[in-house]
Amino acid sequence: MKARDILTANVITIGIDASLTEIADLLVRHRIGSLPVLDERDRVAGVVSEDDFLRRVETGTERRRSRLAEFFTSEAALQQDYVRSRGLKARDVMRTDQPRIGPDVELAEIADVLERYNIHSVLVVEEERLVGIISRSDLVRAYASVADTRAQPTEDDRAIREALLRELASQPWGRRLENTIVVTDGVVHLWGQVVSPTERAALRVAAERIPGVAKVQDHTTLTGPVAVPE
Template sequence: MKVLEIMTRLPVATSPAARLLDAAEAMLSANVSALPVVSGDQLVGIITEGDLMRRWEAGTDRKYPGFATVKVGVEKMAADFVRSHGGYVRELMTKNCVSVDEETLIEDAIRLFERHGFKQLPVTSGKKFSGIITRRNILESFVRNARRISQEEHSDEDIKRAILAIYTREPWAPLAHIDLCVRDGVVEILGDVEAETQRQAVVAAAEGVPGVKRVVDHLSSKAGDNERKD
């Protein structure tokens, strides 16, 4: 799946010449934590709620008493003053921000979210700004697909085959030491595992297969050698 399939097109955006107050109010009105900054049809940056945390209007601007001014230096203090007192988006926005193309795979976009801790990424088509992809977009995609899959019919044999396929391809799965029975969507798993985390993975694999109503865990773990029935 590609970014263009789940992204938000024509999201709320701002311009470098916009006043910060207007941008902040736009974020609140749209219930978003960031706004792409667009000039013409070109993405030129992004401004986030984090950029507005240190503002003199709220009394949260940085202050450097005494010898702190020597330690911090003129350049840093001046930059902080701009961030706390500047009135326009161009003064606080992040230029050359990370973005993705519409044709980017969702998996690659998720890696960027994870690596940088982003909540959203601007999307471009060629050099033109075209939208934004957010964690919410990915969550909505999960819900849509999960609901669709849950409504499909799955026989016990289909379920068993799908679970065994997971155990076969996953290196952590002790395929030779486990067995399972599926009846009316209820999966019973028997056998031995090396560790509790391995038990959890074996059970989670079965729970995630479409058509499974419940998993009954009869596994024995060498770590605790206990049996749990759910």
């Protein structure tokens, strides 16, 4: 199984000049931990995550060093701390050193990357363009989808998944980030959250209509609409 078989393609992204207020709102509203940052040419520039809000002057949590520690800290490091704790845009706080993988990377290697860098998710990039994102939860879902059969996705399975993703992308209700799809041996596994029984039914019907689908397994959880704090 490869990255392209389990990645989430409908990724919320931000521009390098997006404000931190906008970013915080997106993280809270969509219940996600990070956002890819794209430059003016839609190439991946970096990632902003919840961790980048930990050391902020507004909350009084900016990094404080003793006089002695400051003496042994380079000016560049002190300047970087200043920018990261007081910057107001994505370009000021984004991480540019996060690992990235290609769509044909095997799941075993993805697990190694997540573990080695102690990160929750990794970007899937092809020719500097964002293809999707894979999280630790996606690996759990992949395991749950194949644990009973030990089946591995075939080219037919990949064609089914791509056809279903295209169908969902064409529908205004089908672009939700939380939905993840895994296809093995003609069986479509639907994962994620739905906000209503009708959304759950629509996902099932969309999958059942794809040629080659033998069965649809619904693993979605029903939740209410996400409330945004005032």
